[in-house]
Amino acid sequence: MPKPLIIGIALLFLCAGIPAVSAIGGDQGWYRVHCNIDGADVYFDGTYVGSTYNGILDVPVYTTGTPYSAVRVERSGYQTYTGKLPGEPAKGDIADVFVTLQPVETVGSIYVTSNPSGAAIYLNGNYRGVAPLTIKDLAPGTYSLEADRSGYQSDRTTITVRAGKQSDFQFTLTPIQQYGSVSITSNPSGAFVYMDGVYKGRTPLTLSGVSAKAHNIELDLNGYYDWKTTVSVAAGVTRYVNAQMAPIPSETTGRIDVVSSPAGADVYLDGVHQGKTISPGPFTISNVRVGTHTVKIGMVGYQDYTTTVDVRGATTSYVSAALQPAPVGATGSIAVTSSPSGAEIYIDNAYKGITPLTVDGVAAGTHTVMVALAGYSDWSTSVQVGAGSTASASALLAAEAAPTAKAGMAPFAAAGALAALGFLGARRKQN
Helix, strand or coil: CCHHHHHHHHHHHHHCCCCCHHHCCCCEEEEEEEECCCCCEEEECCEEEEECECCEEEEEEECCCCCCCEEEEECCCECCEEEECCCCCCCCCEEEEEECCCECCCCEEEEEEEECCCCEEEECCEEEEECCEEEEEECCEEEEEEEECCCECCEEEEEEECCCCEEEEEEECCECCCEEEEEEEEECCCCEEEECCEEEEECCEEEEEEECCEEEEEEECCCECCEEEEEECCCCCEEEEEEECCECCCCCEEEEEEEEECCCCEEEECCEEEEECCCCCCEEEEEEECEEEEEEEECCCECCEEEEEEECCCCEEEEEEECCECCCCCCEEEEEEEECCCCEEEECCEEEEECCEEEEEECCEEEEEEEECCCECCEEEEEEECCCCEEEEEEECCECCCCCCCCCCHHHHHHHHHHHHHHHHHHHCCC
């Protein structure tokens, strides 16, 4: 056979992707590319080297040439494969390269959830199932998505589907608010009406647009005890409430119950010390005249708590104080009272005023309080003042016994009295 014909037959087999076994040898090695798809184009380092046939392609390489490093295999409708070539085959050897091409996906999917779950899902108006739901095999494009659940407002959106991708979306549904009405009357009429603590008007009164749930109703009328109830409102239904108001006895005093945290705090009513809170309490201040009063609660190491209280006849008002620790370096106060009142007050020998009196701005620590009133013996005590709190000092003054003058002693007694008055006056002018 002529030599040119032999060469032509060998080249024909090579181009067809059929291994020319008789040509393997010499200074050549071979890469054998195995592929699951026929007609796939193969590139070594970006250079086209042939197409697969019957699942393979043999590519000759010269052992003395520049070695190849990367392989790329591609075919229309499939994802392109790229990878590294194994080590270059030795002379006369074959190095296998295995490639699997994956089809290019032409559809996508949507994953839908809802809060609360269980919503019916519609795609382009067609029911597809209940959330959570995956809708598969969708052509790329834009779709309308709708969620519907009993008791909730429907919700809709648009969503884009891409080939080979999953698009996620969650519906957060809003409850449908349902309403009813409440009709309120009272005997006597004209009572102030509060629903859930909010003033609504005076009886007789009809409240519409009331949310369907339980509500607290309170009626208040001067001269009558407060009236309270709970009414359950249903959608589209009117509930009726009739309050029979009980009159308050015509008394002129009430009482105040006081609790504090921590317990053991001093309680003052309109500046007058009443006692200390107890645990579990309450501490009760009785026979308080009807009207508005100031209640102050103080304790060493805590800031004073002050509030106003409206007292009604034959009723109990309540004060609950959560005491806050006093800041470091703050001052406190001393509330001084005496019986009888109108006595002079001295703190650490410094004159401060007349009882009853609360002396503010006193440095934290121990102080001496003295109370003096003409005709009574001086009274003194030590008081511990805490930062931000009010200490108390209550003086029960004892009347001095009248002196009995003896014959021949009057001049000396008068002189002694003048000297004592001079000393006391000098002491009270200090500071």
